[in-house]
Amino acid sequence: MDHRYYGLPFLSAIEVFEALARHLSLTLAASELNLTAAEIRRQIKVIEDELGTPVFVVLGADVMLTGPGEDLYSVLASIFSKTCNVLRTIKRGGHSKM
Numbered sequence: 001m002d003h004r005y006y007g008l009p010f011l012s013a014i015e016v017f018e019a020l021a022r023h024l025s026l027t028l029a030a031s032e033l034n035l036t037a038a039e040i041r042r043q044i045k046v047i048e049d050e051l052g053t054p055v056f057v058v059l060g061a062d063v064m065l066t067g068p069g070e071d072l073y074s075v076l077a078s079i080f081s082k083t084c085n086v087l088r089t090i091k092r093g094g095h096s097k098m
Contacts, residue, residue: 009050016043017055018080021073024063047072 008014016039020029026037033040041058048054055069065073089095 009047010043013043013046014076016040017047017072018076020044020056020063021065021069021076024065026058026063 016029016033016035019032020026020040023029023032026040029035030037030040035043044056051068053068054066055072056063056065
């Protein structure tokens with residue numbers, strides 16, 4: 001399935017993945033994103049279907065990252081951190097050196 005953004009799964013699913021990976025809690029991720037736990041699970045399924053592998057192991061309301069999930073979260077955390085730094089620089093009237 002082709003998506004608009006570089007072959008990535010839907011960006012909303014990526015946002016849900018990042019929040020769930022950061023909190024490792026369906027309840028906390030759902031609360032942060034103003035979604036239900038069922039909606040969180042549905043978005044994660046989009047990513048897992050796209051990748052053909054699980055990215056989380058669900059343990060009730062808590063979750064654990066699988067190896068592929070850890071790999072994906074590591075990259076996303078770095079990208080989001082760099083993006084925040086660039087946005088902060090731009091807001092202060094500066095220019096990013098990236």
